[in-house]
Amino acid sequence: MSRFGSASAALDAIPELARRGRGKKLIPASAADAEREMAQAAALGAEMIFLGEAEYSAILAEVESAPPVITVRGDPALLQRRAVAIVGARNSSAAARRFTRELAHDLARSGLIVVSGIARGVDAEAHQGALADQSGAGGTIGVIAGGIDVKWPRENDALHETLYRRALVVAEQPYGMEPRAAHFPRRNRIISGLSLGTVVMEAAPRSGSLITARMANEQGREVMAVPGFPLDPRAQGCNGLIRDGATLVQSAADIIESLSPIADVPRMAADLFDYRAAAIEDPDDEARHSVEGLLSLTPVPVDELVRMTALPPAVIATVLLELELAGRLERHAGAKVSLNGA
Template identity: 40%
Template sequence: MGSKQQTARLGEEEKINRLRLVRSESIGPARFFKLIDRFGSATKAVSAHPNWSIGQTGRTALRLIDRDLVEWEIEQVSKLGGRFLHICDSDYPLQLASIDAPPPVLTTLGDQALLERRCLAIVGARNASAGSCRLARRFAQTMGEKGFAIVSGLASGIDTASHQGGLESGTIAVTACGLDVIYPESNQALYREIAAKGLIITEFPLGTQPKARHFPTRNRIVSGLSQGVLVIEAALRSGSLITAGLAATQGRDVFAVPGSPMDPRCRGTNDLIRKGAILTETPDDILDNLGPAPHPVFTPREKEPPSFEVKNPGPPADPLPTSTGNINFRIENALSHTQIHVDELARELSLNIQELHAALVEMELLGKIARLPGGYVCKP
């Protein structure tokens, strides 16, 4: 796949007009590049509107977004401390520019120096087990220490654990909403930590709420930025498998951690391995294929977290327990057929040990958990 990137220094007028094209309804990346190829620049394309004729269907009636709205967005992004990254900017990542229909413009918040490093994406189940979240943090921490920036999608579960593990060495969160929208709401603190120590990326306009159709679009950036994608727990029909499929199409290595065939959350990863993904048990399995990152370990430059009002982020993905039944549900969801110590389970679920033990006694009587020697528990 050839790169759409042609490095050039854009004037302010061209930047505004490129953003007008990108923010206009029905102008996706493919049509954007057709317009640039035809007219030579966004400014000329905007001047030629509404007399556009694209493709073999003749004239296409496309409404161009008002200039005032784009200028307002530019002003607001600047107030947040963010910036726009155009595909022809010299610091736009080459890895991403090489994919099919790369995002013409990204909005970023944080340290763009992370985009110069080799990246590893770590993705997986939102309802991940506690053990797999622990594993994701360990993979992220170790690969970060080896010089990789850790990329994920800021979702609950494996994404959250991966960002946490890569926070000190450098992590990149690619979101499916506007820069001023934090989703899920439970990740507000993590979002601000990443903005202060790492990098937030989105191709969506300010104020955009997350919708189902946005996530596959987001996923192509997660895989596109990365040298490889590691999948830890994924059901047979899940967004993580979409990311893995995109990675394979983009020529990236796909790594998968095997899991119990009795756990539906592992059937997708096991199927990936069956179809040729690299069976992965330790970070060495990744390093053997990708090799070490050439850059030195990243030292994050601390700065004040951004301060802005969250716009209707939606319901929390992980509501706090309000009843014993809810606590039991969270425990059952966090357990897998791999044993975990009760102390670690308490930390994962933010429960005090007495509360956890009381719930475990009830669940054991119901046959929903198995107790093992040494204070370990797992699914029966």
């Protein structure tokens, strides 16, 4: 907006920026489409909160890949509370489910918000445990991979309805969007991004829960794990996290102690708009060629591109923006980028 003078002019510039990236043709949604989606959300009792607004979670705004807009249904005030995420296996053991429920209950009673993904297994138990606390000190937030109107899995329909009434549900995907495989890692970054730390309860190697733990680590948040029996495949992920330095969790007190040094630190939302406005400069074809030549399917830090090309960061930022708008670039946690193979 600072570069083009207004939001309308910036939107009008998008097709040309995408064309320079030599990818798919990109035309912004019309005002009518945007207003229709907002009206659909409002009719459902939900609202859309935009990055930069006071209602947006300040701690989520600190994440480099924070969603520009989230749709919420329930009590949006929970976004401003101190939170901890609990994630784990869908096929979790009975012991893990019971411990998750007790852990979430104790965390909520201590005044923390419990964040999870409303999936079966550990996620559902985390929400139920937090809801079971009647003190009103804490609460819970569910982050879903589809649109705000889509309940998944269907077995958790009743849990969705309870969260709408007594807690909060957050969605990044558009209204009516069914969850797809690619949506779940993106959902996971929001779970960890809303939280001061993430607790992993039973997770097999290469599971979605470990993706959430990795994202939490890259976001500079605490990573904690509950140990398990070594011969249980569901314990391998948690035991591996502890081996690599995650905090071992045996009770809610362990989590509170781990978070206590940072839990009361005031956090300010990053001024993303000023940052992006300052990091834009028109590149020439030689600069585009230099940057694109260093990109591959393997993520590389943006700082490395600056070092290897000796180009101004603003020029590289614009080349990456053009590639992203053209559908050819994927951004990763830790300020890394890669071609997406399209």
